[in-house]
Amino acid sequence: MTALHGQIIKTVREISRDKLVLGTWGNVSAREGKGFWITPSGMPYDQMTESDLVYINPADGKFTGRWKPSSEWRLHAEIYRRRPDCGAIVxxxxIYATAFAVARTAVLPVTEDIAQVTxxxxxxxxxxxxxxxxxxxxAAKALGDRxxxxxxxxxxxxxxADLQEALKVCQIVEKTAQVMLLARLLGEIHVLEEEDVRRLRHFYLTGYGPGRGEDNNENIN
Ligand SMILES: [Zn+2]
Incomplete structure (x- = not known):
């Protein structure tokens, strides 16, 4: 077992605790070497341990482990194949993100945190x-380079690039979906200007500007 296995189990516990998944749905993976580690199929998150994780080599689809990998392993494999910069997937x-997925409506950069992380x-x-x-x-096509x-x-x-950030992406998209829905009840939704979104993302990625200072962490206000 490695530190990466521990991080996957920690992430699994967090998505379960935050109610981002129910039952055994959802899954988590992280790249290592030519392949990636992924959560097993159909196992309750509170019972899952590091030794239950499955390694997949996407070149031949062969997996190593005690259990079958998550049934969504192809989704993970395709994203890793197209995105060498991607090290982890959650x-x-x-509920709120799925509501948008059901309405087939994009979640938009309406707040600074989502502009920064996505x-x-x-x-x-x-x-x-x-x-x-x-x-x-x-999925890989619609994801593009985002x-x-x-x-x-x-x-x-x-x-x-890593599990902590992939988890944060899911948490912020969920929060933004909820905010968009509430804002729509109050009136019109205002999306941030493209140039501001670009600058916010740049600050976040590079640490330049007011976005990642030690004093105010990820807060740009
Ligand atoms: Zn699913």
Missing amino acids: HTHS GGRVEVADYALSGTQELAVN NAVLLAGHGLVGTA
Whole structure:
């Protein structure tokens, strides 16, 4: 068992604790070497341990471990294949993000935190049955070079260089979906200007500007 295994289990506990998933739905993976570690299929999160994780080599689809990998492993494999910058993926079925996925409506950069962590819109991938290669391709295509994508009628995928950041992407997209819905009850939704979104993302990634100072951490206000 390695530190990476521990981080995957920690992330799994967090998505379960934050109610971003229910039951055994959702999954978490992290890249290592030519392949990636992923949570097993159908195992309750509170029972899952490091030795239950499954290693997948996407080149031949072969897996190593005591259990079958998550049925969504193709989705993870396709994203890792297309995105060498991606080191971790968190897939959740959280309520507000899923509401947008059902309405097939993008989550927009309406607040500064989502502009920082996703860099812009969270698009909805075309529907395909879960577990299929078709869904994997649709999701990777709609994800493009961003780091979150909604799966139509299904849920949310967050990607990042590491697990902590991928989890944060899922948490912030969920929060933003909830905020958008509430804001719509109050009136018109205002999306941040493209140039401001670009600057916020740049500050966040580079640490330049007021976004990542030691005094105010990730707060740009
Ligand atoms: Zn799912």
